[in-house]
Amino acid sequence: MTATARAHPNIALVKYWGKSDTGFNLPATGSLSMTLDVFPTTTTVTLAPERDADVFTLDGVVRTGIPATRVTRLLDVVRAAAGSTAAAVVTSHNTVPSAAGLASSASGFAALAAAAAAAYGLDLDERGLSRLARRGSGSAARSVPGGFALWHAGDDEHSVAERIAAPELAMVIGIVDRAEKPVSSREAMNRTALTSPYYPAWVTSTAETLEAACEACRDGDVTRLGRIAETNALRMHAAIQACDPPIRYLTPASVELFDRIARLRADGVEAYGTADAGPNVVAVCRPHDAAAVAAVLADVTEVVVAGVGPGVRLLDDTERIDTERIDTERLDGAEPA
Ligand code: 2P0
Numbered sequence: 001m002t003a004t005a006r007a008h009p010n011i012a013l014v015k016y017w018g019k020s021d022t023g024f025n026l027p028a029t030g031s032l033s034m035t036l037d038v039f040p041t042t043t044t045v046t047l048a049p050e051r052d053a054d055v056f057t058l059d060g061v062v063r064t065g066i067p068a069t070r071v072t073r074l075l076d077v078v079r080a081a082a083g084s085t086a087a088a089v090v091t092s093h094n095t096v097p098s099a100a101g102l103a104s105s106a107s108g109f110a111a112l113a114a115a116a117a118a119a120y121g122l123d124l125d126e127r128g129l130s131r132l133a134r135r136g137s138g139s140a141a142r143s144v145p146g147g148f149a150l151w152h153a154g155d156d157e158h159s160v161a162e163r164i165a166a167p168e169l170a171m172v173i174g175i176v177d178r179a180e181k182p183v184s185s186r187e188a189m190n191r192t193a194l195t196s197p198y199y200p201a202w203v204t205s206t207a208e209t210l211e212a213a214c215e216a217c218r219d220g221d222v223t224r225l226g227r228i229a230e231t232n233a234l235r236m237h238a239a240i241q242a243c244d245p246p247i248r249y250l251t252p253a254s255v256e257l258f259d260r261i262a263r264l265r266a267d268g269v270e271a272y273g274t275a276d277a278g279p280n281v282v283a284v285c286r287p288h289d290a291a292a293v294a295a296v297l298a299d300v301t302e303v304v305v306a307g308v309g310p311g312v313r314l315l316d317d318t319e320r321i322d323t324e325r326i327d328t329e330r331l332d333g334a335e336p337a
Pocket of ligand 1: 031136137185189
């Protein structure tokens with residue numbers, strides 16, 4: 001009747017940007033990501049048969065509108081599979097700034113999928129959970145297995161993410177802006193597909209890029225993987241900027257971070273830049289170079305160093321109580337621990 005799950009965000013090395021089906025959230029191409037070991041989302045789902053409708057609380061605030069609708073839509077998928085009509089109370093805590101291009105929807109929907117499946121009594125394996133999380137938000141499919149995740153394009157049954165072996169990497173996240181972004185990634189993705197003349201080239205080139213990235217992972221080739229990641233991210237932003245009306249997520253501070261990453265490379269420290277649908281820039285590097293990379297980026301913006309994070313997991317009672325305490329403290333106006 002109640003279950004709590006925790007999931008971490010992921011940053012794509014080969015990006016997902018475009019769908020072949022919006023109803024089932026099927027991607028136009030496959031993608032590859034690293035799940036982070038920072039910024040988890042923790043979500044509790046409790047069945048509430050006495051209620052008429054679901055209730056969604058995020059960081060102590062009851063949400064309505066699009067965020068609540070997206071939660072209810074995913075719960076509807078779970079209810080249909082479980083043969084239940086019971087409403088649910090969903091309580092979620094983000095430790096990443098919501099909607100700031102730091103992948104909170106990936107950790108959010110991965111945690112929601114696992115907690116909802118358990119609360120409604122669905123017995124899903126990792127593939128099944130990844131497929132379910134994808135219905136909530138495409139990138140959430142990759143946060144289910146965690147680690148380095150390859151999310152396949154394909155139909156509803158086959159479009160799931162699986163863990164693959166890859167060289168150990170660190171990600172140095174430059175948090176340029178914590179504010180909510182002006183255009184959601186969902187809207188920007190659709191606008192790119194509909195209006196960017198570069199969208200067809202993005203799709204064909206990304207399919208090739210993904211194969212090369214998987215090969216680099218197999219070979220443990222950090223240099224090749226890093227170059228692929230930077231090129232793929234800038235190609236995605238080029239396609240986005242060519243929308244009508246145009247969307248530009250990168251700011252002068254973002255560009256400064258890309259420049260600094262290039263200078264680090266010129267000075268012999270291997271780092272590569274990537275950026276999602278927002279101004280934050282992530283430097284991909286070897287773990288032993290992370291401190292040096294962080295020092296160079298910290299002049300421009302706040303930085304957080306992340307390693308490779310785990311897949312989604314259900315929490316036991318003790319951990320759940322800890323989460324409830326954080327919620328109570330928030331509502332009391334105290335700083336959460
Ligand atoms: C990615 N992003 O691969 C890309 C790169 C942002 C930039 O996946 O519509 O929130 O919910 O499936 O998963 C963001 O898109 O979109 C995203 P929906 P989602 O990480």
